[in-house]
Amino acid sequence: MKFIGKGVIFINNLKAKRCVRCLAVEARSKGTLIGDDGVCNHCKINPSRYNRMSWEEKEQKFLELIHAAKGKHRYDGFIMMSGGKDSTYLALKLKNEYKLNLMAMSVDNGFEYPDSFDNARKVCDKLGIPYIILQPDMRQLRKFYRYIITEKHLRHDDYSQICLYCGNYLKRQVDIYAEKFDAAYIFSGYNPDQVTELGEAAIVEADPGLAQYQQMIKRTLDEKMQDAYQYTLQKNDPELAACFELPRTKILYYYQHFPYDPVHMLATIRQELDWEPIKRFSKNYLVSGCQLVCTLVHLCQQKNIPDYIQKEFSAQIRRGTLTKEQVEKVMAEIKFSNEEIDETLAKLDLTCAQMLTL
Ligand SMILES: [Zn+2]
Numbered sequence: 001m002k003f004i005g006k007g008v009i010f011i012n013n014l015k016a017k018r019c020v021r022c023l024a025v026e027a028r029s030k031g032t033l034i035g036d037d038g039v040c041n042h043c044k045i046n047p048s049r050y051n052r053m054s055w056e057e058k059e060q061k062f063l064e065l066i067h068a069a070k071g072k073h074r075y076d077g078f079i080m081m082s083g084g085k086d087s088t089y090l091a092l093k094l095k096n097e098y099k100l101n102l103m104a105m106s107v108d109n110g111f112e113y114p115d116s117f118d119n120a121r122k123v124c125d126k127l128g129i130p131y132i133i134l135q136p137d138m139r140q141l142r143k144f145y146r147y148i149i150t151e152k153h154l155r156h157d158d159y160s161q162i163c164l165y166c167g168n169y170l171k172r173q174v175d176i177y178a179e180k181f182d183a184a185y186i187f188s189g190y191n192p193d194q195v196t197e198l199g200e201a202a203i204v205e206a207d208p209g210l211a212q213y214q215q216m217i218k219r220t221l222d223e224k225m226q227d228a229y230q231y232t233l234q235k236n237d238p239e240l241a242a243c244f245e246l247p248r249t250k251i252l253y254y255y256q257h258f259p260y261d262p263v264h265m266l267a268t269i270r271q272e273l274d275w276e277p278i279k280r281f282s283k284n285y286l287v288s289g290c291q292l293v294c295t296l297v298h299l300c301q302q303k304n305i306p307d308y309i310q311k312e313f314s315a316q317i318r319r320g321t322l323t324k325e326q327v328e329k330v331m332a333e334i335k336f337s338n339e340e341i342d343e344t345l346a347k348l349d350l351t352c353a354q355m356l357t358l
Pocket residue numbers: 019020021022023024039040041042043
């Protein structure tokens with residue numbers, strides 16, 4: 001694949017106001033406002049006004065959950081394995097520190113960079129964790145992805161519905177096997193911001209108002225998924241509707257119970273597992289993405305609206321897990337070629353021009 005050359009697009013070329021502290025892009029309709037001092041409203045919230053749970057208490061919650069189920073099922077857990085740094089570090093911790101009986105699984109949806117799976121397999125071999133790659137029927141997969149991208153009823157203007165429905169679909173696929181193999185939990189390597197966005201962080205909120213807010217987000221998203229299910233069922237396509245089923249196995253999000261420190265995690269897995277990022281993301285590696293994420297970032301740039309990845313980076317700066325300088329360095333180096341975007345969309349019989357006029 002060609003990434004550099006004609007038609008290179010840099011991620012930081014948005015013509016918009018950015019927060020001087022967290023780099024958030026101004027989007028008034030989405031509730032991000034930047035003041036005359038250059039600082040956004042998110043940065044001005046004072047977290048000390050909330051009653052926060054200590055890391056010891058958060059860890060305690062995690063230990064209670066895993067000990068309540070340990071040894072009572074055929075597997076203590078199924079790890080959702082992408083081969084990236086988050087799931088790799090998660091597998092290392094669960095296996096070596098908590099001595100859990102695990103199985104790991106990747107879903108090949110056709111939009112991952114193939115060497116991600118080589119990475120995942122190497123990690124699992126080293127840790128002695130059985131690893132399976134699920135390859136769903138390609139025809140059905142393409143139908144599903146084309147549907148969540150183009151269906152008017154499901155669309156968001158920044159294409160973030162792709163990650164929402166795809167994320168649920170991937171979890172449900174792992175869930176089907178976790179049920180078959182009798183696993184107590186599914187372990188996810190989502191970072192704390194992704195968990196909060198999904199409304200799954202109520203368990204680690206000491207403040208009742210914040211906990212309720214998390215539960216409300218979760219309920220809203222579950223309803224959205226059920227709505228997509230019903231809407232699709234009405235089209236007389238139960239097979240497609242099934243792609244919107246919610247997972248039933250309890251999902252544990254490890255990184256909300258422990259301080260999330262990507263730089264430390266990277267150093268640890270490099271040292272203990274000889275882990276290296278895939279070539280696509282090797283320079284100044286901090287985050288990887290699938291081909292669809294790269295595509296939606298590109299399309300948001302074309303529309304000059306903030307994308308999902310930039311929002312996540314800004315949230316991480318505010319949380320203190322990444323510095324503004326680290327993010328600026330990565331953003332200056334993430335680039336896609338038009339060919340790469342075209343290739344991805346061609347898998348779904350779509351073009352960039354079509355996407356921009358949806
Ligand atoms: Zn800010």
